Amino acid sequence: MRRHLLAAGAALILATGLSAAQAQPASAPATAPAVKPMDAAERRDVVEKLAKTLDANFVFPEIGARYAAMLRANLASGAYDSLTDPDAFGAKVTADLQAVAPDGHLRLATQTAFQARRPSPADVPASARPVGAPGLEETAMIGDVAYLRFNQFTGDPETVRKARAFLLAHADAKAVIIDARPHRGGGLDEMDAILPLFYAKTTHLVRMDTRAGIEDEGPMADGPTLVRQNSAPTLVSHDHVVIPDTTETRLQTAPIYYLTSRRSASAAEHLALAFKRTHRATLVGETTRGAGHYGGLLDIGDRFAAFVPVGRSYDPDTNWGWEGKGVTPDVAVHTDQALDEALKLAKAKGAHPN
Structure with missing residues (x-):
């Protein structure tokens, strides 16, 4: 089972649900079918199942219990x-949950609503809008600077291969720019493929705490890049670790610039914090979205689903996570100026971009 980080738009895949990142927009029918009104039995079924799910799976057990208690109290009082x-x-249930404890990912909606692709808000600059299919939008050499632009880490094997192959083919680059301005989330696979080319020694990047009950289903298995750490009984902790590539080392000393926008979310922020706390890349652009909890879509009843955060990523040295705050750039500029600024910085380090 592939590992995915939770995000607004991407998720840890649970054994019982689909990744929001992988949900494809359904073809619109010529005539939209009539929506069946909810009755008392369906409302009760959805609320009870959601309460049970949050109590068992939400990343913070005490908050999950509070969510469940509120939902059951509202159901009993006739609030729905x-x-x-x-x-x-x-929308009402989601608002009630957010009033108990805000979480950027937690949401109840119909399965159809989750499957619909949301357009970028009108105020999002062009540089932060996805322009291609999910994944690796572009690779290019800008002079002697290697440039990769991702709008998502899909974990697709061909995308992973293509990203790594591009860097291997241009391992003599004088600098690398990773453009995550339109990046809405995804998984670890792309990171695990390219980061060994950037680090000269084994490095612990960030820590990931997952609710213990979810861990039992196996989406976050121990492995070379997910190293188990001591944790509370309710959680399973892993450090995301990069192990250097020993066959190609030239990029391990090359300057790296990581472009961010206020739309960069989830897995994009995971990589942003990893680069920042290890001082391996210079972040250029805007403070990221602040989507630090990962999770997955779970079916709730026959036609609803909930995005349930089951884990969080954070700096193990300080316990700081970016949920609700975002990761701040090292060089703050408007997102539309981030690429030009990174090229200037690369040139000052000896690169020769066109």
Whole structure:
């Protein structure tokens, strides 16, 4: 089972659910079918299943219990009795959850709503908008600077191969720019493929705490790049670790520049913090979105799903995580100026971009 980080737009794949990142937009029918109104039995079923799911799986057990208690109290008091429209019901339940404890990922909605691709808000600059299919949008040499632009870490084997192959083919580059301005999340596979080319020694990047019950289902298996750490009984902790490539070392001393925007989320932020706390790359652009909890979509009843955060990533030295705050850049510029600024910085280090 592939490992995925939670995000607004991407998720840890759970054994019982689909990744939001992988959900594909359904083809719109010529005539939209009539929406069946909710009845009391469906409302009760959805609320009870959601309460049970959050109590068992939410990353912070005490908050999961508070969510569950609130949902059951609202159901008993009749707070949802007047809601027959599924979208309105999902919005109300989500708002009630956020009022107990804000979380950038936690959401209840219909499965159809999760499958629909959300357009970028009108105020998002062009440089932070995805322009291609999910994954690696572009690779190019800008003079002697290797440039890669990701809008998601999909974990697709061909995408992983292509990213690593590009860097291997241009291992004599004088600098590397990784453009994560449109990056909305994903998994560890791309990172595990390219980071060994950048680090000269084994390095612990960030720590990931996953709710113990979820860990039992096996999506975050121990391995060379996920090293088990001591943790509380309710959690399973891993350090995400990079192990250097011993066959190609030239890029291990090359300057790296990582471009961010306020839309860079989840796995993009995981890599941002990894680069920042290990001082391996210079972050250029804007403070990231602040989506630090990872999770997955779980079916809740017949037509609803919930994105449930089951874990968090953070700096193990300080216990600092970026949920609700974002990762700040080393060089703060408007996202549209980030590439030009990174090229200037690379040139000052001896690169020769065109």
